[in-house]
Amino acid sequence: METSSSQLSDSLVPFERVAKFIRQLTHDVRNGLSAIDLEAAFIAELVEDPETADEVKKLRSMVSNTAKMLKEVSQFFQPVTVHLMPWQAGTFFEELQARIRKAFPEEAGSIQMTSALGDESVNIDLDQIITAAIQVVRNAVQFRKDFLQLTILARSDGTNVVIEFTEVKSPSFKTHIPPEEWGCDPLVTTRPGGYGLGLFRVRQILEAHGAVLESHFHDDTLVTRMLLPVCAA
Numbered sequence: 001m002e003t004s005s006s007q008l009s010d011s012l013v014p015f016e017r018v019a020k021f022i023r024q025l026t027h028d029v030r031n032g033l034s035a036i037d038l039e040a041a042f043i044a045e046l047v048e049d050p051e052t053a054d055e056v057k058k059l060r061s062m063v064s065n066t067a068k069m070l071k072e073v074s075q076f077f078q079p080v081t082v083h084l085m086p087w088q089a090g091t092f093f094e095e096l097q098a099r100i101r102k103a104f105p106e107e108a109g110s111i112q113m114t115s116a117l118g119d120e121s122v123n124i125d126l127d128q129i130i131t132a133a134i135q136v137v138r139n140a141v142q143f144r145k146d147f148l149q150l151t152i153l154a155r156s157d158g159t160n161v162v163i164e165f166t167e168v169k170s171p172s173f174k175t176h177i178p179p180e181e182w183g184c185d186p187l188v189t190t191r192p193g194g195y196g197l198g199l200f201r202v203r204q205i206l207e208a209h210g211a212v213l214e215s216h217f218h219d220d221t222l223v224t225r226m227l228l229p230v231c232a233a
Contacts (some may be wrong), residue, residue: 019077026074033067076197080208082125086231089120089161093154096130096163100152103134107141107150116155123231124209132205133163135198136224140167160211160227167222202226 037060044056097113104111140150151166199213206213206226214225 019079022077023074026070030067030070033063033070037063037067073197076201080128080201080204082128082205082208084123084125084209086121086123087126089122089154089156089230090115090117092122092124092126092129093117093163095126096133096154097152099130100134100137104137104141111137111150111152113152114154116153117161118156120156120161120230122161122228124228128205129209129226129228132202133226135202136165136226139198140165140222156230158230160229163226163228165222165224167224168220 040056040060040063044053044060047053047056093115100111100113101108137150137152149168153162153164153166155162155164203213206228210229212225212227214223214227216223
């Protein structure tokens with residue numbers, strides 16, 4: 001039985017099957033890149049000309065960066081597994097601040113972080129939630145030409161510990177996709193060179209915690225909130 005191109009274009013492939021394919025593909029390509037790197041290392045030992053040796057060094061750096069990029073993309077397709085532990089919310093936020101400063105040293109002057117937390121506790125996988133928060137910050141930084149200032153406030157509304165990201169955009173910033181829909185579907189992006197996976201992964205991580213991601217515009221300000229349910233101390 002023949003299948004027409006229109007039937008193929010209209011077929012829906014389960015995300016789990018796509019994720020498995022991407023993981024296998026990146027694994028195979030990274031193996032190929034590792035083989036290229038080994039050959040380049042062997043060549044580097046043979047050449048004596050400094051200029052040629054420098055070009056080989058550049059080649060190995062390019063291979064390494066490509067392999068790193070593939071690994072990062074593959075991680076977006078890994079199943080989300082969480083190991084929950086109770087954390088005092090203030091302690092969690094202190095760790096989050098430290099990791100954000102480490103991840104974005106050049107943007108330190110444009111990111112302000114404050115806390116209005118009390119003695120609330122949250123039941124979280126610390127590394128996963130911090131990964132999600134850093135991805136929200138990275139999403140802002142990647143739109144660098146519109147990145148003016150980002151304020152991160154940790155507070156409680158009684159039911160949730162709220163991590164609120166308030167991002168001032170330039171008047172020229174425009175989006176054809178409402179912020180409320182960002183990350184709802186994978187592979188949807190407005191950024192050249194983007195993959196539309198960052199906020200989708202954030203939503204997956206939060207969903208695994210019974211938490212919620214909210215985003216909306218108010219004038220020229222984008223507000224994104226991570227709502228983490230408060231647990232018993």
